[in-house]
Amino acid sequence: MKKTLVISAHPNIAQSTANAYILDQLNESTSTTVRHLDSIYPDYQIDVATEQQLLQDSDVVVFQFPLFWYSVPPMLKKWFDDVLTYGFAYGENGDKLKGKKVLLSVTTGGPEEAYSSTGYNQISVKEVLVPLIQTFKLTQMEFVDLNVSYAMVAMQHGEEAVLTKAKDHVQKLADQLAAL
Numbered sequence: 001m002k003k004t005l006v007i008s009a010h011p012n013i014a015q016s017t018a019n020a021y022i023l024d025q026l027n028e029s030t031s032t033t034v035r036h037l038d039s040i041y042p043d044y045q046i047d048v049a050t051e052q053q054l055l056q057d058s059d060v061v062v063f064q065f066p067l068f069w070y071s072v073p074p075m076l077k078k079w080f081d082d083v084l085t086y087g088f089a090y091g092e093n094g095d096k097l098k099g100k101k102v103l104l105s106v107t108t109g110g111p112e113e114a115y116s117s118t119g120y121n122q123i124s125v126k127e128v129l130v131p132l133i134q135t136f137k138l139t140q141m142e143f144v145d146l147n148v149s150y151a152m153v154a155m156q157h158g159e160e161a162v163l164t165k166a167k168d169h170v171q172k173l174a175d176q177l178a179a180l
Protein backbone atom coordinates (compact mmCIF):
# COMPACT_ATOMS: atom_id res chain seq x y z
CA MET A 1 0.00 0.00 0.00
CA LYS A 2 1.43 3.37 -0.98
CA LYS A 3 1.91 5.81 1.87
CA THR A 4 -0.12 8.92 1.15
CA LEU A 5 0.40 12.31 2.73
CA VAL A 6 -2.38 14.88 2.42
CA ILE A 7 -1.23 18.47 2.84
CA SER A 8 -4.18 20.80 3.17
CA ALA A 9 -4.85 24.41 3.97
CA HIS A 10 -8.05 26.30 4.64
CA PRO A 11 -7.94 29.35 6.93
CA ASN A 12 -11.49 28.85 8.19
CA ILE A 13 -12.13 25.12 8.33
CA ALA A 14 -14.94 25.58 10.87
CA GLN A 15 -16.91 27.44 8.17
CA SER A 16 -15.90 25.07 5.38
CA THR A 17 -18.35 22.63 3.82
CA ALA A 18 -16.38 21.11 0.96
CA ASN A 19 -12.82 20.86 2.28
CA ALA A 20 -13.98 19.91 5.79
CA TYR A 21 -15.98 17.00 4.36
CA ILE A 22 -13.18 15.86 2.02
CA LEU A 23 -10.57 15.97 4.82
CA ASP A 24 -12.87 14.05 7.19
CA GLN A 25 -13.29 11.31 4.62
CA LEU A 26 -9.56 11.14 3.87
CA ASN A 27 -8.89 10.87 7.60
CA GLU A 28 -10.75 7.54 7.63
CA SER A 29 -8.09 5.85 5.51
CA THR A 30 -5.35 4.10 7.51
CA SER A 31 -2.66 4.44 4.82
CA THR A 32 -3.21 8.20 4.64
CA THR A 33 -1.79 10.93 6.88
CA VAL A 34 -3.89 14.08 6.73
CA ARG A 35 -2.36 17.41 7.77
CA HIS A 36 -4.55 20.50 8.00
CA LEU A 37 -1.76 23.06 8.25
CA ASP A 38 -3.82 25.94 9.68
CA SER A 39 -4.88 23.73 12.61
CA ILE A 40 -1.37 22.38 13.22
CA TYR A 41 0.33 25.77 12.94
CA PRO A 42 -2.14 28.44 14.13
CA ASP A 43 0.82 30.80 14.63
CA TYR A 44 2.08 30.16 11.07
CA GLN A 45 5.39 28.84 12.40
CA ILE A 46 5.91 25.70 10.34
CA ASP A 47 8.10 22.93 11.77
CA VAL A 48 10.19 22.45 8.63
CA ALA A 49 12.07 19.34 9.85
CA THR A 50 8.78 17.56 10.65
CA GLU A 51 7.24 18.48 7.31
CA GLN A 52 10.35 17.37 5.40
CA GLN A 53 10.44 14.06 7.29
CA LEU A 54 6.77 13.40 6.51
CA LEU A 55 7.45 14.08 2.85
CA GLN A 56 10.41 11.71 2.81
CA ASP A 57 8.30 9.00 4.48
CA SER A 58 5.56 9.24 1.84
CA ASP A 59 5.16 7.85 -1.67
CA VAL A 60 2.29 10.07 -2.75
CA VAL A 61 1.47 13.65 -1.79
CA VAL A 62 -2.03 15.08 -2.21
CA PHE A 63 -2.49 18.83 -1.94
CA GLN A 64 -6.08 19.54 -0.89
CA PHE A 65 -7.23 23.16 -0.92
CA PRO A 66 -9.87 25.69 -2.01
CA LEU A 67 -8.77 27.94 -4.86
CA PHE A 68 -8.12 31.41 -3.40
CA TRP A 69 -7.57 34.26 -5.85
CA TYR A 70 -6.32 31.87 -8.52
CA SER A 71 -3.79 30.47 -6.13
CA VAL A 72 -3.42 28.51 -2.89
CA PRO A 73 -4.50 29.67 0.59
CA PRO A 74 -1.75 31.61 2.41
CA MET A 75 -0.73 28.75 4.71
CA LEU A 76 -0.07 26.45 1.79
CA LYS A 77 2.03 29.10 0.04
CA LYS A 78 4.06 29.47 3.25
CA TRP A 79 4.44 25.69 3.41
CA PHE A 80 5.99 25.69 -0.09
CA ASP A 81 8.23 28.63 0.76
CA ASP A 82 9.47 27.16 4.06
CA VAL A 83 9.60 23.41 3.39
CA LEU A 84 11.00 23.16 -0.14
CA THR A 85 14.47 24.28 0.82
CA TYR A 86 17.76 24.30 -1.10
CA GLY A 87 19.58 21.01 -0.58
CA PHE A 88 16.29 19.28 0.19
CA ALA A 89 13.94 19.94 -2.71
CA TYR A 90 16.31 21.53 -5.23
CA GLY A 91 19.94 22.58 -5.75
CA GLU A 92 22.98 20.59 -4.68
CA ASN A 93 21.86 17.23 -3.20
CA GLY A 94 18.33 18.59 -3.30
CA ASP A 95 16.73 15.45 -4.60
CA LYS A 96 14.77 14.26 -1.56
CA LEU A 97 11.43 14.57 -3.36
CA LYS A 98 12.56 12.85 -6.54
CA GLY A 99 9.95 10.44 -7.90
CA LYS A 100 7.25 11.19 -5.34
CA LYS A 101 3.86 11.29 -6.99
CA VAL A 102 1.64 14.35 -6.62
CA LEU A 103 -2.08 14.86 -6.96
CA LEU A 104 -3.73 18.29 -6.83
CA SER A 105 -7.17 18.18 -5.25
CA VAL A 106 -8.97 21.50 -5.53
CA THR A 107 -12.37 23.07 -4.91
CA THR A 108 -13.46 26.25 -6.66
CA GLY A 109 -16.22 28.79 -6.27
CA GLY A 110 -16.43 29.41 -10.00
CA PRO A 111 -18.43 27.08 -12.24
CA GLU A 112 -16.73 24.69 -14.66
CA GLU A 113 -17.64 26.74 -17.74
CA ALA A 114 -15.83 29.76 -16.26
CA TYR A 115 -12.58 27.81 -16.49
CA SER A 116 -12.66 27.42 -20.27
CA SER A 117 -11.48 29.52 -23.22
CA THR A 118 -14.99 30.96 -23.64
CA GLY A 119 -15.63 31.45 -19.90
CA TYR A 120 -14.90 34.55 -17.83
CA ASN A 121 -11.58 33.19 -16.58
CA GLN A 122 -10.51 32.10 -20.10
CA ILE A 123 -8.07 29.52 -18.74
CA SER A 124 -8.50 26.13 -17.08
CA VAL A 125 -7.76 25.37 -13.42
CA LYS A 126 -4.74 23.36 -14.61
CA GLU A 127 -3.45 26.48 -16.35
CA VAL A 128 -4.16 28.56 -13.23
CA LEU A 129 -2.05 26.11 -11.24
CA VAL A 130 0.97 26.14 -13.56
CA PRO A 131 3.23 27.66 -10.84
CA LEU A 132 2.58 24.58 -8.68
CA ILE A 133 3.05 22.15 -11.54
CA GLN A 134 6.32 23.90 -12.40
CA THR A 135 7.39 23.63 -8.75
CA PHE A 136 6.81 19.88 -8.89
CA LYS A 137 8.94 19.68 -12.04
CA LEU A 138 11.80 21.60 -10.47
CA THR A 139 11.71 19.44 -7.36
CA GLN A 140 11.62 16.26 -9.49
CA MET A 141 8.23 15.22 -8.18
CA GLU A 142 5.89 13.50 -10.59
CA PHE A 143 2.68 15.47 -11.06
CA VAL A 144 0.11 12.79 -11.83
CA ASP A 145 -3.35 14.27 -11.86
CA LEU A 146 -5.71 17.06 -10.95
CA ASN A 147 -9.08 16.59 -9.28
CA VAL A 148 -11.27 19.70 -9.38
CA SER A 149 -14.77 20.20 -8.05
CA TYR A 150 -16.42 23.38 -9.29
CA ALA A 151 -19.10 25.68 -7.85
CA MET A 152 -18.49 24.52 -4.29
CA VAL A 153 -19.71 27.54 -2.33
CA ALA A 154 -22.38 26.18 0.02
CA MET A 155 -23.94 29.60 0.67
CA GLN A 156 -24.51 29.98 -3.07
CA HIS A 157 -25.40 26.47 -4.20
CA GLY A 158 -26.76 24.92 -0.99
CA GLU A 159 -25.02 22.65 1.47
CA GLU A 160 -26.60 19.46 0.17
CA ALA A 161 -25.51 20.06 -3.44
CA VAL A 162 -21.96 20.87 -2.34
CA LEU A 163 -21.78 17.79 -0.11
CA THR A 164 -22.97 15.59 -2.98
CA LYS A 165 -20.18 16.95 -5.17
CA ALA A 166 -17.68 16.60 -2.31
CA LYS A 167 -18.64 12.94 -2.00
CA ASP A 168 -17.97 12.43 -5.72
CA HIS A 169 -14.70 14.30 -5.27
CA VAL A 170 -13.58 11.86 -2.56
CA GLN A 171 -14.53 8.88 -4.72
CA LYS A 172 -12.60 10.25 -7.69
CA LEU A 173 -9.58 10.88 -5.47
CA ALA A 174 -9.77 7.32 -4.14
CA ASP A 175 -9.83 6.03 -7.74
CA GLN A 176 -6.88 8.24 -8.68
CA LEU A 177 -4.90 6.96 -5.69
CA ALA A 178 -5.80 3.34 -6.42
CA ALA A 179 -4.54 3.76 -10.00
CA LEU A 180 -1.04 4.75 -8.85
Ligand SMILES: Cc1cc2nc3c(=O)[nH]c(=O)nc-3n(C[C@H](O)[C@H](O)[C@H](O)COP(=O)(O)O)c2cc1C
Pocket residue numbers: 010015016017018019020065066067068069070071107108109110111152153154
Ligand atom coordinates in the same frame (compact mmCIF):
# COMPACT_ATOMS: atom_id res chain seq x y z
C1 LIG B 1 -10.39 34.71 -0.25
C2 LIG B 1 -11.12 33.84 -1.24
C3 LIG B 1 -10.68 33.80 -2.54
C4 LIG B 1 -11.32 32.98 -3.49
N1 LIG B 1 -10.85 32.95 -4.77
C5 LIG B 1 -11.43 32.14 -5.68
C6 LIG B 1 -10.93 32.06 -7.01
O1 LIG B 1 -9.95 32.71 -7.39
N2 LIG B 1 -11.55 31.24 -7.89
C7 LIG B 1 -12.65 30.48 -7.53
O2 LIG B 1 -13.18 29.74 -8.37
N3 LIG B 1 -13.13 30.51 -6.26
C8 LIG B 1 -12.55 31.31 -5.33
N4 LIG B 1 -13.01 31.35 -4.03
C9 LIG B 1 -14.10 30.41 -3.63
C10 LIG B 1 -13.53 29.20 -2.90
O3 LIG B 1 -12.68 28.44 -3.73
C11 LIG B 1 -14.67 28.36 -2.36
O4 LIG B 1 -15.33 29.14 -1.38
C12 LIG B 1 -14.19 27.06 -1.73
O5 LIG B 1 -13.65 26.21 -2.73
C13 LIG B 1 -15.34 26.33 -1.02
O6 LIG B 1 -14.82 25.30 -0.20
P1 LIG B 1 -15.07 25.24 1.38
O7 LIG B 1 -16.50 24.85 1.60
O8 LIG B 1 -14.13 24.19 1.86
O9 LIG B 1 -14.74 26.59 1.95
C14 LIG B 1 -12.42 32.18 -3.09
C15 LIG B 1 -12.86 32.23 -1.75
C16 LIG B 1 -12.23 33.05 -0.84
C17 LIG B 1 -12.73 33.08 0.57
